[in-house]
Amino acid sequence: MVNLLQFDRSALGDWCEQQGEKAFRATQLFRWIHQRGERDFAAMSDLARPFRDKLIASAEVVGLAVASEQVAQDGTVKWLFDVGAGDAVETVFIPETGRGTLCISSQAGCAVNCRFCATGHQGFSRNLTTAEIVAQLWHAEFELRKRLGLAAGERAITNVVMMGMGEPLQNYGALLPALRTMLDDHGYGLSRRRVTVSTSGVVPMIDRLRDDCPVALAVSLHAPDDALRDELVPLNRKYPIAELLASARRYLERAPRDFITIEYCMLDGVNDSPAQAEALLALLRGDGSAERSGLPCKVNLIPFNPFAASGLKRSPAARVAAFAAVLQEGGIVTTVRKTRGDDIAAACGQLAGEVQDRTRVAERRARAVPVRIAAPASRRRAVEGVAPGRRP
Numbered sequence: 001m002v003n004l005l006q007f008d009r010s011a012l013g014d015w016c017e018q019q020g021e022k023a024f025r026a027t028q029l030f031r032w033i034h035q036r037g038e039r040d041f042a043a044m045s046d047l048a049r050p051f052r053d054k055l056i057a058s059a060e061v062v063g064l065a066v067a068s069e070q071v072a073q074d075g076t077v078k079w080l081f082d083v084g085a086g087d088a089v090e091t092v093f094i095p096e097t098g099r100g101t102l103c104i105s106s107q108a109g110c111a112v113n114c115r116f117c118a119t120g121h122q123g124f125s126r127n128l129t130t131a132e133i134v135a136q137l138w139h140a141e142f143e144l145r146k147r148l149g150l151a152a153g154e155r156a157i158t159n160v161v162m163m164g165m166g167e168p169l170q171n172y173g174a175l176l177p178a179l180r181t182m183l184d185d186h187g188y189g190l191s192r193r194r195v196t197v198s199t200s201g202v203v204p205m206i207d208r209l210r211d212d213c214p215v216a217l218a219v220s221l222h223a224p225d226d227a228l229r230d231e232l233v234p235l236n237r238k239y240p241i242a243e244l245l246a247s248a249r250r251y252l253e254r255a256p257r258d259f260i261t262i263e264y265c266m267l268d269g270v271n272d273s274p275a276q277a278e279a280l281l282a283l284l285r286g287d288g289s290a291e292r293s294g295l296p297c298k299v300n301l302i303p304f305n306p307f308a309a310s311g312l313k314r315s316p317a318a319r320v321a322a323f324a325a326v327l328q329e330g331g332i333v334t335t336v337r338k339t340r341g342d343d344i345a346a347a348c349g350q351l352a353g354e355v356q357d358r359t360r361v362a363e364r365r366a367r368a369v370p371v372r373i374a375a376p377a378s379r380r381r382a383v384e385g386v387a388p389g390r391r392p
C-alpha cells in the first residue's frame, strides 16, 4: 500500500498513470486529499468506481499517530507525533488575528548541533519522509477546521514555517515535494510568501531551493562574526558567514519577498552586547566589504527560551531593546519575537520531541572540551551545549 501523502501532484499523476489511469485523475484525487481532508476512497464521489476500487486495493492516506496534544492559554496548540521506532516530532500551531501559522518539523533530531538548541543536543535519528512532513499540515489543517467550525473553503492555516525540529535543507529530497504540495492551488494553495524555510546555512542547498522552489527564506545567524558563530552554529566552519550572506543575496534574485529574514537568538552575555549589535549592523549593511554589498533583510530578535541543560540565559529585556535600537537606527527593520505557548513548552527553543540518537552525540558531547564563547572578555563564559527544540 502506498501512502498518497508522499506525492506532490506531479508525482501523483505519474503514479495514476502507472495504475492505468489518466494523469488528470490525479488532480481530482489530490483535491480530495488536500482540500477536503478525505482519506476514504469510497467517499470520493466524482472518481469512477473502478478507479476507487483500484485505490482501495493499492493505496492509503495515512496521517501521523498523535502521541499527545497540548493547548496553551494563548491558544497555541502543540502536537507530539509518533513517527515510530522510538522517535517523535513536534508541530506547533500559533493563532494570531487574521492568520494561523504552523511550525513544522523536517527531521527526527538534527545533526547540525547548534549549541543553544535542544534538538541539536538530542542528536539525530533520521530524516522525515515527504508524507511525514505533509501529514503534519494535513492533520493540523483538518483538525482545526473541525474545531473552529470553519466553512467550506475557509482555511485554518495561512502560513507555514519550516522551523520545527531539524534542518530542512539537510532533508531536501523530502522537503521539495512537500513545499510543492503546500503551494499547489489544488492542494493547500499557500503563496510563496507565506511558506518560509528557515536554515542554519546549508549554502549549496540555498542555491538549489532558489532554483527549484523559491519560497520565503529565513537564515539563523545568531552571531555577527565567524569566531562566535563557529561555536554557536558549528555548520559555520563549513559555510562561513561571508559565503552564507552571498548565497542569501543570490536567493533574492528569485525570492518571493525582497528581503531575507535574519533570526538572531538573544543569549545573555554571549551575543547581545552593544558592540555586537554594531558589528551585526555593519555586517548586514556590507560596511567594509570590497563591494559594500549589504543584504536586504529584516532582523528578528528572539528572546532565548531557556531549558535546563542549556547553561544559557535569556538576555534581559532592556538589552534586547538596546540591541534592536542600534539596528533600527542603522536602517534595518528589526522586530522582537513574541513568546507564544511557553506554558506548554511550545515556544521557540522549547520543543523536545523524542529522538533515538544514531549519532552518539551524547557520548561526543561528554568527551568534548567545554566550548568557550568568544564574547567580550568581561562576559566570557563556558557553554557546554544545549538541548532540543524548535529552531530559535
Ligand code: SF4
Pocket (backbone or CB within 6 Å): 110, 111, 112, 113, 114, 117, 118, 119, 120, 121, 164, 165, 166, 167, 200, 220, 389, 390, 391, 392
Ligand atoms: S537550531 Fe535548527 S539547525 Fe541548529 S541544531 Fe537546532 S534544529 Fe538543528
